[in-house]
């Protein structure tokens with residue numbers, strides 16, 4: 096019925112682009128402008144809407160790392176760091192190509208500042224169903240004095256905030272963070288990081304890929320100094336600290352520090368980090384490519400090298416509340432969610 100009375104529905108159905116970049120909601124909103132009031136009333140007769148449910152796929156749970164540390168077994172609140180996933184809407188739906196579509200969960204948790212979601216009344220908050228798990232393959236070393244090196248790109252910083260908070264709460268070994276973000280504006284937790292750097296509890300080496308307004312860690316003053324640095328990726332920051340990286344990867348029995356290394360971010364972040372690590376090793380000690388591979392493999396086999404996105408992760412199965420915005424408008428945001436213990440489960 097809608098197909099016959101709406102050009103847009105017809106165009107979408109006839110399109111070669113499949114799946115069409117857009118949501119059912121986008122399509123229905125456009126069809127609403129074309130269909131007559133009577134037709135719309137018949138199509139969306141509240142007593143016969145089962146056809147609509149058939150069109151809506153069941154949502155799978157989304158997973159997010161918990162971005163803060165709490166000594167409580169079941170904390171009342173948790174922080175999440177959510178990067179908004181966006182895509183260009185199909186030109187059939189948005190001929191102007193000015194509007195971006197958002198991922199279901201990240202667009203909800205970290206809505207576009209221009210989105211109508213932001214206008215929701217905080218009083219409309221509803222509980223959400225979550226599950227919590229603690230993956231064993233992405234954990235801090237048991238011995239607090241063991242140094243750690245964290246490599247993060249974009250929202251990959253999420254689990255590391257809980258790491259540095261946990262380590263700062265105790266006397267720990269060196270904590271080194273290599274971070275790749277687009278620009279200074281997108282550097283999250285800057286004040287918290289600077290504070291820890293001043294206290295000697297964190298060393299930050301940052302790479303901005305689209306910003307010359309750089310920051311450089313100064314080990315003698317324990318400060319992050321402003322410095323003009325050519326835009327670069329995380330591998331450049333790693334190569335700059337070749338000696339430190341080499342010592343961390345080398346096992347203690349071979350004269351190294353035997354540090355724990357963690358990489359968190361997209362596949363391309365992982366590849367860039369690994370490229371940086373290998374290059375750092377050749378530059379530092381003139382090791383061959385295969386020797387560098389072997390040293391990295393040893394770190395993996397000793398479970399000192401870990402990949403992933405998780406320290407403790409939560410699985411959001413229903414995302415209804417609009418959580419509290421905690422930082423400036425950005426496509427990477429931090430949120431505090433209040434947990435209702437009756438909705439928690441552990442596995």
Ligand SMILES: Cc1cc2nc3c(=O)[nH]c(=O)nc-3n(C[C@H](O)[C@H](O)[C@H](O)COP(=O)(O)OP(=O)(O)OC[C@H]3O[C@@H](n4cnc5c(N)ncnc54)[C@H](O)[C@@H]3O)c2cc1C
Nearest residue numbers: 116117158159160177178180181198199200201250253404
């Ligand atoms: C262990 C683990 C931990 C994680 N931790 C974090 C974390 O701490 N922080 C974080 O930000 N992320 C984290 N993630 C990623 C997170 O789980 C989600 O995958 C991410 O937020 C995207 O979910 P979404 O619902 O927003 O996107 P989805 O709606 O699932 O969409 C997936 C992709 O498709 C695109 N898309 C959606 N609909 C369409 C459409 N109609 N047409 C074309 N393209 C479309 C979206 O832009 C997105 O890029 C983690 C993942 C794992 C596995």
